[in-house]
Amino acid sequence: MKQKTHTLHTARSKNNCPTCFGADGLEFTFTQEEKETPFFKKPALEIENKLFCHTCNNKIYPVNWTEDIERVFDYNKKIAETNKQYLKVKPLFYIMVVVALVIVAAGVYFLIPTL
Template sequence: MSTKIHTIHTAHLKNNCPTCFGADGLEFTFTQKEKETPFYNKPASQLAETLYCHTCKNTIYPVNWTEDIERVFDYNKKIAETNKHYLKVKPLFYISVLVAIIIVAIAIYVLIPA
């Protein structure tokens, strides 16, 4: 079982960085985890968001966000579309279900005399 992380949405901000006060280095990144097994893929229901400043090379945590950054964050979170939250099964799942049905059918045919 592996976990993949997909980047859903990236946005460059024109707001000032709360650490270095640079106006052109902030970037929001929205990511989503996806659990992958041999039988299915299932995306997580929650998005993870990070705010990174390319000018000072720091991750800006929500404690340090200003009201302007909060507003831009809310806007971009609405734009970021998550992957569907349904279970996507793989061919191995269908094969295993088919084999199980065949085994049950053979067992019923052998155990119940005609």
């Protein structure tokens, strides 16, 4: 099973970094994973987020966020659109369904005695 990560939204913030106090380096990134098997594709329900400071090259964890950073985070989270929940079926799935139906039909035809 393959897993791909799609970036939904990336935004720069003018807030001060809680670690280095730089004002130009903060960047929010919202991502969503998508699981892919030979039969189907399906995106995950949860959205992962990350706050990274390009000035000090550190990941900023939510424990260190200020109220201003949380407000900007909430705003950007609303902007980040999730991929709609879907189940995209691949051709191999349809082939397996048809083969299963043919096997069941042949079993019924040959195993049930004719009246």
